């Protein structure tokens with residue numbers, strides 16, 4: 348059986364995890380937490396990078412940081428993971444969904460401005476499959492209307508838009524280190540990227556349960572105290588150590604994924620009468636987070652997934668648009684029409700893909716797909 352995903356394991360993690368287990372400090376922001384922060388700050392050139400227990404938590408921190416209040420509106424695509432919306436709804440915001448572009452499945456930047464009202468506070472672009480949204484247009488809209496931009500770059504580590512790493516273009520950005528993502532901190536994990544320097548101090552306070560403990564450790568205040576709302580948004584040293592082992596070979600892992608992606612792309616280019624291939628705009632360098640194809644319709648996709656399963660290959664569809672879910676109907680609204688979100692999401696299927704996938708595994712997927720597609 349070829350699974351859909353295998354969590355990344357490079358062999359480099361063991362020695363750091365063992366060191367963390369034997370250290371005198373296993374709680375957050377010890378040696379490995381700090382090493383990870385430094386790695387991200389150097390590689391991203393951001394004002395501050397803070398590990399979190401998940402991308403969900405990083406998004407929740409972002410919503411607190413920009414002071415989302417009941418009644419505020421936040422614009423995002425409906426084709427995304429629930430956490431993108433939940434983080435803002437938990438602060439009382441109303442989520443406003445905008446249709447996606449069929450070529451990248453990213454928010455259609457040309458439809459965003461029509462969704463802006465006097466209640467709008469933020470735009471949350473989601474970089475689907477690690478392919479960047481049209482950030483120049485999005486930042487221009489945000490500047491015109493005085494809005495925050497929070498990039499949900501959960502899938503976007505190692506990707507760039509016009510040379511800038513995803514997550515470093517908006518005021519804030521988030522990464523996920525869940526086991527299904529390109530890098531993992533041992534199953535669950537995330538990162539909050541802070542680009543707007545005015546948000547750094549408060550981000551550290553919110554992450555430390557609303558205390559100024561971070562400033563205390565650095566000797567900036569002589570005792571620490573409760574200064575704001577907050578929660579426990581620090582992962583343990585075990586998670587940071589696991590991730591650190593992967594960061595040291597991040598480039599090799601990325602190149603390996605891109606190789607698999609290109610092999611899939613070339614193989615499926617032979618079936619363009621049956622499938623649509625993913626597209627990457629010229630302004631974007633992607634990270635091969637995902638290889639998806641689009642079948643002609645929902646029926647063809649269902650047959651494809653079943654046919655692949657019968658040949659021991661697990662393929663999966665992705666998000667059911669949030670605006671058609673029970674919570675989405677209560678807490679969110681669609682701006683404009685759903686021209687592509689539902690119809691395109693119903694055609695999309697993701698193929699097995701992970702760092703370190705073996706050539707024979709890729710070949711089994713491609714052989715199975717060729718047989719199944721010939722019958723559809």
Ligand SMILES: *Cc1c(COP(=O)(O)O)cnc(C)c1O
Pocket residue numbers: 400401402403404427428430431473499501502522523524525535536537
């Ligand atoms: C994976 C993912 C998340 C959630 O990440 P967690 O680390 O599991 O909380 C949020 N948004 C998007 C777009 C994702 O792909």
